[in-house]
Amino acid sequence: MKITQANFVISAVKPEQYPEDALPEIALAGRSNVGKSSLINRMIMRKNLARTSSQPGKTQQLNYYRVNDMVYFVDFPGYGYAKVSKKQREQFGQMIETYLRTREPLKLQLLVIDSRHEPTGDDVLMYGWLKHYGIPTCIVCTKADKIPRSKWDKHVKAIKQKLEADPADPVVLFSSETGMGRDQLWDVIMNAISH
Numbered sequence: 001m002k003i004t005q006a007n008f009v010i011s012a013v014k015p016e017q018y019p020e021d022a023l024p025e026i027a028l029a030g031r032s033n034v035g036k037s038s039l040i041n042r043m044i045m046r047k048n049l050a051r052t053s054s055q056p057g058k059t060q061q062l063n064y065y066r067v068n069d070m071v072y073f074v075d076f077p078g079y080g081y082a083k084v085s086k087k088q089r090e091q092f093g094q095m096i097e098t099y100l101r102t103r104e105p106l107k108l109q110l111l112v113i114d115s116r117h118e119p120t121g122d123d124v125l126m127y128g129w130l131k132h133y134g135i136p137t138c139i140v141c142t143k144a145d146k147i148p149r150s151k152w153d154k155h156v157k158a159i160k161q162k163l164e165a166d167p168a169d170p171v172v173l174f175s176s177e178t179g180m181g182r183d184q185l186w187d188v189i190m191n192a193i194s195h
């Protein structure tokens, strides 16, 4: 995918701030530090547009990035950060649930998992919500450069098993470091927004 335009639009803290131009949205969920910002930056070929190591604790904002005047990437707050209060967790839950339940332009959810580790309880919960709301989902296993090639299959299999993943859901092994999986993920995205 050739990137001709990419810009940050808004950190939206309430639905009234979500863009109204009805461009398709690709949302990203994953635990803090899993590599969501790096993934966005790699997808759009910008070094620092998406802020890496996004401030944990900001549980209430959705970061919107507009790409090629064609699609928005919508970065959810990273979850699973230990120092978040119960109230903040609830706010996160409410915001995400409302978004998933009502957001018409949402065409695809990327569930971003660290390919080195088993999905956490929060990952399993998030995947469950996506299935419950019938959101088309792609599982992205990132940081693939950190495990040897000979172990890729084993790790992907373990992740799918733990999530009890629907075999129909695409799984992309990705590395923001090397660019591995970028073309494949753009194919999945283009396929999702053309339906």
Ligand code: GDP
Pocket: 030, 031, 032, 033, 034, 035, 036, 037, 038, 039, 051, 052, 053, 054, 078, 142, 143, 144, 145, 146, 174, 175, 176, 177, 178
């Ligand atoms: P976020 O909190 O999910 O947005 O995570 P970041 O994108 O800020 O990444 C967290 C850390 O992991 C940073 O130090 C990144 O450089 C590193 N990182 C992210 N993706 C990759 C990857 O694919 N490979 C490697 N080796 N490091 C990565």
